[in-house]
Amino acid sequence: MVARFSLLIPIFQLFMIVSGSFDSKFLHTDVFEELEMCKHAGYHFRISEITTFSLIDCGRRCLKDGDCRRFMYDKETKQCAMYECGENCITDGDVNRKICFRLLSVCTEVNCTRCPIGYYGDQCQHIIQDCSDGYQKSVTPQNTLLSFIQPSLNGAILEVICIFTYGGLTHITHRDARCKETDFNKTWNEYSTGFGNSHGNYWLGLENIFNILQSHNRFKLSVQIIYDGHASLGSYYHFNISSAHDNYSISLGEFSNHAQGGPVNSLTNGTFSINGRPFSTYDRDFSNNDCPVRFNSGWWYLDDPVCSRANVNGRRPAIGVPFEETLHWQDDLGKGTEIDAINLRIRRD
């Protein structure tokens, strides 16, 4: 930490002295180490990577490119990678060699022409509540991007993966076994507020999900499963959760698996339906079967030894990790098949 900081100071001073207005346009953010495999998850949105003269030159190029909202500069190779969205940078190489900045806004005297994704208005003064909100107001590019959202008025601003097509989908959880392992064995409070990060694995938080669900009369829960190199989709209509006071009980409507080969209905099929179940964590367990400990995750577990036919918040499959604990979606699909990723997304319907 100390070594990293002392390396940064001379660059910062140079940046401030030479750059003039640059420091008012960019925010210095973090660089995280991530696995190379994770890049193929497709949420890194690089526009271009070129060799530049300096950090300031890299920033100048980002300002000139109408789509650039973040850049990562390699102090050794002078490589300048520009991105369309996002707060922080990731690299599979030496974190200390890289420096990350994200754009605050590009504005003329009249108005702003480039806001961070999710912000809108003449002065970038507004922010979308969720990804459907951005889609419906047409204030976001029609793309899959990292976006800032604010689920409740004056509440926390969060960064999430947004799909700004098909009505706008907000990732409420993003699980990718190809990224660095994130611990999903968390407490009630952590599942309530959310954890993880938008460039790897995350859980948006029950309170944030609840607040988004308050903004419209009907939501759909979409399930995407990626395994053996292909993705399949299913959805539940009328997704809702109750308040914290009510232990965030889940309700799910009819299931549809759009195409042949789509996922089976693991959540509401027959006696194993989780409909009406409260959320459970190891420190607040309504399952009566130790499910959060056995599955190593929080979920709307059944009051049954089966616990759940899916483990969306499970661990990366690995030798020695019991099947129960791993990412899976119904036994017969998960067994012997390495699930690469499971994503849950919600959409105004």
Ligand SMILES: *[C@@H]1O[C@H](CO)[C@@H](O)[C@H](O)[C@H]1NC(C)=O
């Ligand atoms: C900014 O102002 C210009 C000139 O008044 C206008 O043409 C343009 O549409 C405005 N852009 C936005 C994003 O409001």
Ligand SMILES: *[C@@H]1O[C@H](CO)[C@@H](O)[C@H](O)[C@H]1NC(C)=O
């Ligand atoms: C999950 O967390 C609890 C509490 O910290 C701990 O007792 C338990 O061993 C953890 N489970 C695993 C599989 O790490």
Ligand SMILES: *[C@@H]1O[C@H](CO)[C@@H](O)[C@H](O)[C@H]1NC(C)=O
């Ligand atoms: C979700 O349930 C809450 C009660 O817990 C209710 O106030 C709200 O209208 C419901 N929302 C939807 C979208 O059905």
Ligand SMILES: *[C@@H]1O[C@H](CO)[C@@H](O)[C@H](O)[C@H]1NC(C)=O
């Ligand atoms: C929520 O959980 C508390 C215990 O933590 C319990 O007293 C209460 O009855 C539960 N509410 C519902 C609606 O299940």
Ligand SMILES: *[C@@H]1O[C@H](CO)[C@@H](O)[C@H](O)[C@H]1NC(C)=O
């Ligand atoms: C529900 O489960 C039964 C028995 O496992 C299965 O035959 C059926 O296809 C499932 N239904 C759906 C919609 O997945």
